[in-house]
Amino acid sequence: xxxxxxxxxxxxxxxxxxxxxxxxxxxxxxxxxxxxxxxxxxxxxxxxxxxxxxxxxxxxxxxxxxxxxxxxxxxxxxxxxxxxxxxxxxxxxxxxxxxxxxxxxxxxxxxxxxxxxxxxxxxxxxxxxxxxxxxxxxxxxxxxxxxxxxxxxxxxxxxxxxxxxxxxxxxxxxxxxxxxxxxxxxxxxxxxxxxxxxxxxxxxxxxxxxxxxxxxxxxxxxxxxxxxxxxxxxxxxxxxxxxxxxxxxxxxxxxxxxxxxxxxxxxxxxxxxxxxxxxxxxxxxxxxxxxxxxxxxxxxxxxxxxxxxxxxxxxxxxxxxxxxxxxxxxxxxxxxxxxxx
Amino acid sequence: xxxxxxxxxxxxxxxxxxxxxxxxxxxxxxxxxxxxxxxxxxxxxxxxxxxxxxxxxxxxxxxxxxxxxxxxxxxxxxxxxxxxxxxxxxxxxxxxxxxxxxxxxxxxxxxxxxxxxxxxxxxxxxxxxxxxxxxxxxxxxxxxxxxxxxxxxxxxxxxxxxxxxxxxxxxxxxxxxxxxxxxxxxxxxxxxxxxxxxxxxxxxxxxxxxxxxxxxxxxxxxxxxxxxxxxxxxxxxxxxxxxxxxxxxxxxxxxxxxxxxxxxxxxxxxxxxxxxxxxxxxxxxxxxxxxxxxxxxxxxxxxxxxxxxxxxxxxxxxxxxxxxxxxxxxxxxxxxxxxxx
DNA sequence: ATTTATCGGGCGCGCTCCGAA
DNA sequence: ATTCGGAGCGCGCCCGATAAA
Numbered sequence: 252x253x254x255x256x257x258x259x260x261x262x263x264x265x266x267x268x269x270x271x272x273x274x275x276x277x278x279x280x281x282x283x284x285x286x287x288x289x290x291x292x293x294x295x296x297x298x299x300x301x302x303x304x305x306x307x308x309x310x311x312x313x314x315x316x317x318x319x320x321x322x323x324x325x326x327x328x329x330x331x332x333x334x335x336x337x338x339x340x341x342x343x344x345x346x347x348x349x350x351x352x353x354x355x356x357x358x359x360x361x362x363x364x365x366x367x368x369x370x371x372x373x374x375x376x377x378x379x380x381x382x383x384x385x386x387x388x389x390x391x392x393x394x395x396x397x398x399x400x401x402x403x404x405x406x407x408x409x410x411x412x413x414x415x416x417x418x419x420x421x422x423x424x425x426x427x428x429x430x431x432x433x434x435x436x437x438x439x440x441x442x443x444x445x446x447x448x449x450x451x452x453x454x455x456x457x458x459x460x461x462x463x464x465x466x467x468x469x470x471x472x473x474x475x476x477x478x479x480x481x482x483x484x485x486x487x488x489x490x491x492x493x494x495x496x497x498x499x500x501x502x503x504x505x506x507x508x509x510x511x512x513x514x515x516x517x518x519x520x521x522x523x524x525x526x527x528x529x530x531x532x533x534x535x536x537x538x539x540x541x542x543x544x545x546x547x548x549x550x551x552x553x554x555x556x557x558x559x560x561x562x563x564x565x566x567x568x569x570x571x572x573x574x575x576x577x578x579x580x581x582x583x584x585x586x587x588x589x590x591x592x
Numbered sequence: 593x594x595x596x597x598x599x600x601x602x603x604x605x606x607x608x609x610x611x612x613x614x615x616x617x618x619x620x621x622x623x624x625x626x627x628x629x630x631x632x633x634x635x636x637x638x639x640x641x642x643x644x645x646x647x648x649x650x651x652x653x654x655x656x657x658x659x660x661x662x663x664x665x666x667x668x669x670x671x672x673x674x675x676x677x678x679x680x681x682x683x684x685x686x687x688x689x690x691x692x693x694x695x696x697x698x699x700x701x702x703x704x705x706x707x708x709x710x711x712x713x714x715x716x717x718x719x720x721x722x723x724x725x726x727x728x729x730x731x732x733x734x735x736x737x738x739x740x741x742x743x744x745x746x747x748x749x750x751x752x753x754x755x756x757x758x759x760x761x762x763x764x765x766x767x768x769x770x771x772x773x774x775x776x777x778x779x780x781x782x783x784x785x786x787x788x789x790x791x792x793x794x795x796x797x798x799x800x801x802x803x804x805x806x807x808x809x810x811x812x813x814x815x816x817x818x819x820x821x822x823x824x825x826x827x828x829x830x831x832x833x834x835x836x837x838x839x840x841x842x843x844x845x846x847x848x849x850x851x852x853x854x855x856x857x858x859x860x861x862x863x864x865x866x867x868x869x870x871x872x873x874x875x876x877x878x879x880x881x882x883x884x885x886x887x888x889x890x891x892x893x894x895x896x897x898x899x900x901x902x903x904x905x906x907x908x909x910x911x912x913x914x915x916x917x918x919x920x921x922x923x924x925x926x927x928x929x930x931x932x933x
Numbered sequence: 934a935t936t937t938a939t940c941g942g943g944c945g946c947g948c949t950c951c952g953a954a
Numbered sequence: 955a956t957t958c959g960g961a962g963c964g965c966g967c968c969c970g971a972t973a974a975a
Contacts (some may be wrong), residue, residue: 608964610963610964610965611964612964613967621969622964622965622966626965626966626967630966654964654965655963655964655965657963657964657965658963658965658966659964659965659966660965661963661965661966662964662965662966663966663967665966692971729967772959810968853973
């Protein structure tokens with residue numbers, strides 16, 4: 252009893268109020284408080300009122316840790332996001348966080364540098380927080396490799412993984428995108444079509460690269476050496492010097508590289524689109540206002556994020572996901588960086 | 593006893609192992625397990641080994657909820673980030689998350705649409721998770737308004753708030769940035785300098801706008817009507833039609849608007865920089881490769897994030913923050929969108 | 934006997950669930 | 955029809971126990 256009193260005094264140093272404090276103030280038992288908190292039926296309105304005002308008066312907030320402990324549920328869904336400022340992953344991230352929240356779960360986001368070590372650490376962290384599921388924005392091979400070793404019973408969904416199939420995935424239909432870009436160039440009469448691809452460490456880059464090659468090949472277009480960048484505008488600029496003389500068009504793995512490429516081409520005295528047509532991939536917001544405005548393959552990253560979460564939550568709640576792997580169809584946005592040959 | 597057994601059977605359906613399971617397997621008490629877990633001294637190496645292999649064998653992970661419950665500490669730091677794909681906030685976000693983690697805390701990120709309702713909801717969420725501190729990427733007035741009503745004893749730091757002073761803040765020295773931009777133009781001989789500012793709802797936009805005005809005024813430059821955009825390249829494009837005929841230079845509130853503006857100007861037959869010089873703000877990665885490459889005020893968003901976290905953690909741990917409000921100095925990056933008049 | 938190293942038992946954190954009043 | 959008491963979730967802390975020196 253003495254300790255109780257001491258405790259009450261110590262409380263002056265602002266300990267968070269507990270259920271019992273609320274109960275005491277409302278003149279009910281802790282159980283009744285719990286009931287109104289969790290919206291159970293069978294509470295007399297008057298009692299409910301008393302409890303609710305007590306809650307308000309005390310500024311009481313249920314302790315999530317205690318709840319998680321007893322229910323052994325956290326309702327937390329981990330999100331592993333690459334620590335980049337790229338438009339794609341970032342758009343997806345916001346959409347994911349939104350969708351997770353809307354589904355009644357708590358997103359637990361980790362932004363992770365793209366190296367095995369860091370990915371592993373982030374995964375560890377998320378596991379430590381006892382997440383109930385995981386969504387991975389995983390354009391990188393490294394990330395997927397780490398995922399493989401994961402504890403088996405954690406529902407996982409991955410985004411933008413190309414055709415990777417060990418875990419359920421959502422992404423853009425890269426083959427369709429590549430087709431869109433190439434056909435557009437073909438329609439314009441181009442035959443000297445070169446590719447500036449993203450780094451192979453990105454699964455989507457590889458898929459995209461192959462899809463472009465295939466499409467080119469199936470139309471009997473002779474293959475020019477494939478250029479490779481690292482997604483950055485700088486690398487696109489560097490690639491500019493290597494564009495084949497026979498090329499009248501270049502299809503780029505993303506918009507940033509396309510922008511850099513156009514810059515380089517211009518510096519080199521080759522005009523876009525008069526001399527060389529350039530098509531990008533992604534449709535970042537700046538692309539509409541580059542000079543010339545960039546023709547590109549639009550991808551709805553937010554939609555990808557949303558669908559991924561829906562599939563995951565469906566699985567989590569036992570509902571059958573309509574489809575394990577969801578592919579969002581890209582769209583070609585024709586602007587001024589491409590012209591008839 | 594019977595229930596115990598039922599429980600043990602039920603365990604086959606994979607309940608996470610507890611400390612007691614580890615203890616049993618290692619032939620020690622739970623207390624000893626706790627000790628090795630928390631790196632206490634006074635454990636015989638041999639005992640420690642036994643415990644550690646038991647942990648590994650079982651794949652045991654301490655239950656954070658239980659720990660949080662008993663220590664009444666979460667080591668979680670909330671991060672309120674705007675749900676945009678803008679370069680600035682995004683860079684800061686990653687830097688913050690990194691810094692928080694490095695300081696031994698857990699970042700709890702919420703990305704939040706920029707409206708009072710959503711901000712309030714995010715704040716509620718974070719508070720519910722009993723975070724120990726909060727870092728807010730708060731370029732918006734709405735966000736700061738919500739912050740005011742917050743429970744008093746939560747350490748808070750805000751980023752990119754202009755000169756806001758109710759909470760401790762970190763940001764770029766906007767006045768210095770504005771000065772850099774204006775002086776550069778002045779040095780180039782410009783006298784007809786117009787401003788394309790960001791929306792007033794963003795504190796930094798307002799600060800920046802006033803700083804530019806002040807600088808212009810103090811040099812006796814006549815004021816041309818200030819244009820306003822919403823940060824987007826589209827709004828910059830729209831503003832292009834409104835550029836004053838007397839203007840030989842425009843200083844823009846960010847790079848995206850500058851890009852849009854240049855696009856519009858070009859469409860309108862005014863060349864950049866020959867006809868009009870344009871300077872941006874931020875130095876987003878694309879700016880180096882726009883045509884013409886953009887002269888802009890570089891801001892180190894990551895540094896801002898890092899410093900904010902350092903200040904916060906210092907406060908959290910009782911160490912005196914060296915300085916309550918930290919300002920990072922911006923740099924002018926001269927490229928090709930500005931030229932002598 | 935008195936210290937020193939090593940270990941264990943019990944209590945309670947705030948909550949939800951179960952059975953009883 | 956409402957409300958209450960008690961048990962226990964997994965863990966850390968306080969204190970006491972044991973063996974070693």
